[in-house]
Amino acid sequence: DAGITQSPRHKVTETGTPVTLRCHQTENHRYMYWYRQDPGHGLRLIHYSYGVKDTDKGEVSDGYSVSRSKTEDFLLTLESATSSQTSVYFCAISEDSGRGFFGPGTRLTVL
């Protein structure tokens, strides 16, 4: 398995609170991504990163911010969580060859 972990794996929070999800890799891959999976939507790209401090928006970026201060860590922040952000969040990493891997996911519930 690729060296990619996500924390926490499960979280329940209340509407309006900030939440940060962490993706950590030990593969030294340059590219990192955050996706969310919802019933009836498949996976949708939230944000991605081309390298340290180099990030960009994906398809569903509203309400989310990201940071990447180290190669190995990519943080996803929900600045003020809403019930519509209840979802399963997946981090992915990829290398220049195009080969990529997904993390195990974080299940987030916003009450």
Next chain:
Amino acid sequence: DQQVKQNSPSLSVQEGRISILNCDYTNSMFDYFLWYKKYPAEGPTFLISISSIKDKNEDGRFTVFLNKSAKHLSLHIVPSQPGDSAVYFCAASVGSGGSNYKLTFGKGTLLTVNP
């Protein structure tokens, strides 16, 4: 507007038979296609991919066919095994380099292989 479509939410087949999962896309810029398998409570796992310069790619029991003119691809699993039971996602991207793991996914098809 959905750019990658998997019109069958579910498929049930008998063990040993062929499973055929279908995927259609609308964006002509897509030139790299991937199939993922996903078990509950796990991340998607890469199965097989195909570039638009090919019309077929094979890896063991898995074969992906691409029909560019129809904007259609299919995944064939032969023979199907009970362990293949999972949700299968079709995904597409523009380019196949590392920076292009910006994937557009279909909604997935739940495959059930009955013993």
